[in-house]
Amino acid sequence: MDTKAFKRSLHSSENYYRKGFGHSKEVTGTLDFEYQSDLIQQIRNNGYTLQSGDVTIRLAEAFGFCWGVERAVALAYETRQQFPTKRIWLTNEIIHNPSVNQNLKEMQVEFIPVNDKEQKDFSVVAQEDVVILPAFGATVQEMELLNEKGCKIMDTTCPWVSKVWNSIEKHKKANYTSIIHGKYKHEETVATTSFAGTYLVVLNLQEAEYICNYILNGGNREELLTKFVGAHSLGFDPDTDLVNVGIANQTTMLKGETEQIGKLFERTLMRKYGPAELNDHFLSFNTICDATQERQDAMFKLVEEKLDLMVVVGGYNSSNTTHLQEISIERSIPSYHIDSAERIGPGNRIEHKKLHKDLDVVENWLPSGPIVVGITSGASTPDKVVANVIQKIFDIKATM
Ligand code: SF4
Structure with missing residues (x-):
């Protein structure tokens, strides 16, 4: 059975659910209690800022739990x-x-x-x-x-992830190879590739440039297959499978990079086959999720401010959180990625994850005197976790 037919039969099964069971009232109360925070609401109502003693908190205007x-x-x-x-x-x-x-x-x-x-x-x-x-x-x-x-x-x-799967199915139907901007081991991309026909996952712009160079100038086939081992479909052949391509993405990648990769492939295929033939060789649908885009845009805005340091809160295996951290590291702002308030203390100490590296402990991470601290969090982080982090910062600074 093809994937589309399977999906249709699954969706009509009486054992399959995609909606709630009418318990939203009871569940909302529990969720608010477990994950929402009065402190965060107060900061939102106050224009995403709050001062306490020597600390000014600047909260990103879009952060945390996505829809x-x-x-x-x-x-x-x-x-x-x-x-x-x-x-x-x-x-x-x-x-x-x-x-x-x-x-x-x-x-x-x-x-x-x-x-x-x-x-x-x-x-x-x-x-x-x-x-x-x-x-x-x-x-x-x-x-x-x-x-x-x-x-x-x-x-x-x-539904945003399903939207990507639908694009992938269109590539497959038209016999196009799906070029997926993502991490080939990430659960979402693993799921996405399972819907694909021929595919190749590229992690970043450099990898996309390598592939586009191969399309235009040829190259070492074995080297390419070794470089992308695990990141392509079975039997993928760069000499025949890069003639017609469609672009897709893991929904939590850096939006700007996905756009650049899409444009790069478009330009490359235009150069190779000419503008009149482009539509026969290139397919692209906008599948960047709004929530990822809003959080990244809010982060770009926040890092324009004069911040002494930045705290990015979110799971260590969360792709969208890591991208937020990348944005502040690129601006050379001292930035700490933590997954919970428990990473702070005892005393003026923090255990954080360095970008693409292991955990690291920093003593005296909060400087003395007045400081402005930027805060954001990934799409899977509850407000309560962010509030606990802010409270710990206030508590440490109150004793300094
Ligand atoms: S970040 Fe949130 S809204 Fe966007 S695709 Fe993932 S789960 Fe959906």
């Missing part, structure tokens, strides 16, 4: 409410945030175990169980397997 994440978390809570006694599984972290995933564990929502080869062991799932698919989706193979088991499936895949 797709809020929806996924609410659907997971509704699922627990609807099936109070059933065993509920998650195929992955529902979103990349440790506190949300911990809360779900406490609600007896379990993760599918992963073996030492990093493969998920679905044998634990029984027909009477419920399986939740996360906001960034699941692969076609996983969905087929779960459908065959006859278990209930709550699919919280964000």
Whole structure:
């Protein structure tokens, strides 16, 4: 069965859910209590700024939970409410945030175990169980397997991610190779490539330039295949599979870079085949998610201000959070990426993740005297976590 036909049959199954069960009122109260914060609301109402003692907080005008994440978390809570006694599984972290995933564990929502080869062991799932698919989706193979088991499936895949999958299916139908701007091991991209026909995942502009150079001038085929090992479809041949290409992306990549990559391929194919032939060789649909775009735009605006330092809050495996961190590092602002307020202290100390590196401990990270601290958070970070971080900064500075 092709993926489109499979999706149609899955969507009509009585075991498959994509909407809530009518418990939104009860669930909203719980979610507000667990994830919202009065302090953050106060800062929002005050023009995204707050001063306390020597500290001025400048909050990005768009940050934290995006619509797709809020929806996924609410659907997971509704699922627990609807099936109070059933065993509920998650195929992955529902979103990349440790506190949300911990809360779900406490609600007896379990993760599918992963073996030492990093493969998920679905044998634990029984027909009477419920399986939740996360906001960034699941692969076609996983969905087929779960459908065959006859278990209930709550699919919280964000509609923005589904939009990318639809683009990929259009490439496949037209026999175009999908060039996907993303991280080939990221769960969302793994799911996206499962919908693709021929594909190649490029991480950044440099990789895209390497491929475009190959399209125009040829090159070492074996070197290309080695460089992109794991990042292309089975049997991918750069000599025949880069003639017609379509562009797609992981929704949380840097928006500007996705646009640059799209334009680069467009220019390259225009040079190779001429403007009149371009439409026969190049397809592009806008699939950059609004939430990612808004958070990155707000960050670009924030780093224009005079900040003494920046704190970026979000899961360490969260792609969109890492991109926010990149923006402030590019501006040479001392910037600390932490996943929770527990990374701060004891005393004037912080344990943070250096960009594309390991955790690092910095003593005396908050300078003495008046300081302006920029704060933002990734799309999977609850306001409460950000509020706890701000409170810790206030507390440390109050003792200095
Ligand atoms: S970041 Fe965008 S694509 Fe991802 S869950 Fe949020 S709204 Fe959906």
